[in-house]
Amino acid sequence: MVTIRAQGLSVRLGRHPAVNGIDLYLEPGQLVGIIGPNGAGKSTLIRAMLGLIKRENGSVLIDGTDSAHMTRRAMARRIAYLPQGQTLHWPLAVERLVALGRMPHLGPLSRLSVEDEALIDAALARADALHLKGRVATELSGGERARVLLARALAVGAPALIADEPLAALDPGHQIDVMDLLKAEAQAGSLVVTVLHDLGMAARYCDRLVLMDRGSLVADGAALDVLTEASLASVYGISARIDASGKWPLILPMGRVKS
Amino acid sequence: MSIRRHPLLIPALILLMLIAALGSVTLGAVPLSPARILAVLTGGGDDVARAILIDLRLPRMLLGLIVGAMLGLSGAALQGYLRNPLAEPSVLGASNAAALGAVCALYFGLAQMHPLALPALAITTSLIGIGALFLLAGPAESPLTLILAGIAIATLSGAGISLSLNLSPNPFAAMEIMSWLMGSLENRAYSHVWIALPCVAVGAALLIADGRTLDALTLGEDGAQALGIDLRRARLRLMLGVAIGVGGAVAVSGAIGFVGLIVPHLVRPLTDRSPSAILLPSMLGGAVLLTLADIGVRLIPTSSELKLGVLTALLGVPVFLIHLMRERRLW
Numbered sequence: 001m002v003t004i005r006a007q008g009l010s011v012r013l014g015r016h017p018a019v020n021g022i023d024l025y026l027e028p029g030q031l032v033g034i035i036g037p038n039g040a041g042k043s044t045l046i047r048a049m050l051g052l053i054k055r056e057n058g059s060v061l062i063d064g065t066d067s068a069h070m071t072r073r074a075m076a077r078r079i080a081y082l083p084q085g086q087t088l089h090w091p092l093a094v095e096r097l098v099a100l101g102r103m104p105h106l107g108p109l110s111r112l113s114v115e116d117e118a119l120i121d122a123a124l125a126r127a128d129a130l131h132l133k134g135r136v137a138t139e140l141s142g143g144e145r146a147r148v149l150l151a152r153a154l155a156v157g158a159p160a161l162i163a164d165e166p167l168a169a170l171d172p173g174h175q176i177d178v179m180d181l182l183k184a185e186a187q188a189g190s191l192v193v194t195v196l197h198d199l200g201m202a203a204r205y206c207d208r209l210v211l212m213d214r215g216s217l218v219a220d221g222a223a224l225d226v227l228t229e230a231s232l233a234s235v236y237g238i239s240a241r242i243d244a245s246g247k248w249p250l251i252l253p254m255g256r257v258k259s
Numbered sequence: 260m261s262i263r264r265h266p267l268l269i270p271a272l273i274l275l276m277l278i279a280a281l282g283s284v285t286l287g288a289v290p291l292s293p294a295r296i297l298a299v300l301t302g303g304g305d306d307v308a309r310a311i312l313i314d315l316r317l318p319r320m321l322l323g324l325i326v327g328a329m330l331g332l333s334g335a336a337l338q339g340y341l342r343n344p345l346a347e348p349s350v351l352g353a354s355n356a357a358a359l360g361a362v363c364a365l366y367f368g369l370a371q372m373h374p375l376a377l378p379a380l381a382i383t384t385s386l387i388g389i390g391a392l393f394l395l396a397g398p399a400e401s402p403l404t405l406i407l408a409g410i411a412i413a414t415l416s417g418a419g420i421s422l423s424l425n426l427s428p429n430p431f432a433a434m435e436i437m438s439w440l441m442g443s444l445e446n447r448a449y450s451h452v453w454i455a456l457p458c459v460a461v462g463a464a465l466l467i468a469d470g471r472t473l474d475a476l477t478l479g480e481d482g483a484q485a486l487g488i489d490l491r492r493a494r495l496r497l498m499l500g501v502a503i504g505v506g507g508a509v510a511v512s513g514a515i516g517f518v519g520l521i522v523p524h525l526v527r528p529l530t531d532r533s534p535s536a537i538l539l540p541s542m543l544g545g546a547v548l549l550t551l552a553d554i555g556v557r558l559i560p561t562s563s564e565l566k567l568g569v570l571t572a573l574l575g576v577p578v579f580l581i582h583l584m585r586e587r588r589l590w
Contacts, residue, residue: 047481050484050485051484052481052484052485071487071489072484072487072488072489073487074487075485075487076485076486076487077487079485080485081481081482081485083478083479083481083482083485086478086479086482087479088477088478089342089476089477089478089479090342090477090532090533090534091532092477092531092532092533093531093532096531096533097477100474100475100477100478100486101486103471103474103475103486103487103488104486104487106471152478156486
C-alpha cells in the first residue's frame, strides 16, 4: 500500500512553465488515468512526482514522507515506473531485461535468488510475455516489446506502478490486455497511475481521471464527471459524442470545434 | 544472437593473456635461444640475456598487460555509461588530455621535482577532459554531440602537447610528439610499472564495481533512476575511475588509441550483451590485445620501431567501418 501526495507542484522546463501548482492525492487500490492534450504536462507531472526532474516549487509526499528525504532506492521499491516510448540501448535478452526490475531489491554484489527468478517469471506471465523469455528484446515486435517492458515494471513488485502511455504501439487486443492487467493490479490493492490518450479506454477502465491542460489540473473525478462536452471542447478543442447509457461510457471524438 | 555468456570466455581470455605474456618476454628484436631464456627463468643464465629479459622485456610485458587492461575496461565502461558503442577513452579525448598532463610534467621539469607529479598531472588533466566532455555533450548524450565534444577535447589536448614540445628545448620534439600521441612501450623500466599499477588498480576497481548501474542505464537515465540508481554518484565514480586509470596508464605509455573501442566489440557477441557482462572480458581482452600489438611492433621489421598506436589504429579503423556500414544498412 502506498499513497502519493503532490502539494503545489510546479516544474519549469527551460523558461516554459510545464506544471503549475498541482495538488493531487493518489490512494491505493485505484486505477488513475491522467489525460490531456499533447504538451499538457502529463509526463512532466509524473516525472516530477518520481523526482526525475527538478521541481521548482511544492513537495511530494510518499506515504506521508517527503520524497526529498528518501533515497532513490527506497523510492524505487515503492513505485515502479514505465517511461514513455522506452528505448533499449543494448540488445538484451528478455529475461535479462525483466531481471533489471529486481535491482532495487538486490544487495551490492548479490545475484538473483530463486525467489527473484520466480518473481521475474510471474511478471512475464502476467504481461502475457513468458513465451518471449529467451528472445532478444530489441528484435521483438512493438506489441511484444511493450508487454516485455511492462513485465519489467511489474517485476519490481512495488505497491505502486506509474505507466506513461503504456498503450502506444499496441493493437486493440493488446490494449485491452494491458488495461485489464492494470485494472487487476489496482483491484489487488496497488496504486496504478497511467497516462492515456485513448479517452474511450480511460473512461472504461479508470476509477478516476485527472484532466490536465497547459500545466494545470482542470478536472479530477469519475470518468463522466471529467469527460463532458464542455471540458472536451475547451481542453482538447473537439466535439464528441458521449454515451453513458451502456455498461461503460463511450466517448467518440467527432470533430474540431473552433475556439 | 547469443543471449548467454560463453562459458569458456573468461578461461580462454586468461589463457590468451598468459600466452601473450610469455610471447612478450620471449620474442623481441634480439633473438634469444629458448635455452638461454630458460636459463634466466630458472635463476641462472648469462648477463646479457638476464638484462634483456629481466630489465627490458619483463617491465614492458607488465606494462602492456596493465595499460591494455585499463584501456579495454574503460572503453567497456564508457560505452555502457554513454550507451554508445563508439565511446572510448581516446575517441573521447580522455587519453590525449592525460598525455597533455604527462607532457607538461615532463617538459616543464615538474616530474623531476616529485615522482608523483607526473601521474598526478596526467590524472588531473584527464579528469578535466572528461568533465569538459560531459559538460559539452550535455544531458542528452546523443552519439553526435558526444563524438563532436570528444574530437574538440582530443584536438585541443593534441595541440597543447605539440605546443609544449615546440616550446621545450628538446631537439627531438617531433619524435616526442609522435610518441605521446601514438603511444609506445619502448624502453620502459620498473619505475613506470610502479606509476601505472596503483593508478590502474584504483581506476579499475571504481569501474568494475559499477556494472549494475551500467545495466540499469540500458533503460535510459530516467529508467535507471527509477530503479534506484543515484546517477550523479555513478557519474562521479565513472569519471574518477577513467581519469585515474587512464591517467596513470597514459602517463607511462602515451595515448594509445582504439584498444577500448575494439575489445568490447570483440567480446560482446560472446556475452549476454549487457554492459556489466563485458567489463571483465574487456579488461582481460585489452591486456591480451595490447600485449600482442606490442609484440607486433617489435617483430615487424622497420628501420625504427613502429609506434604502438599506429598498429592499434590499423586494428580500430575496421570497427568504425563496420559501424558505418551498419548505419548505412550495407551490412
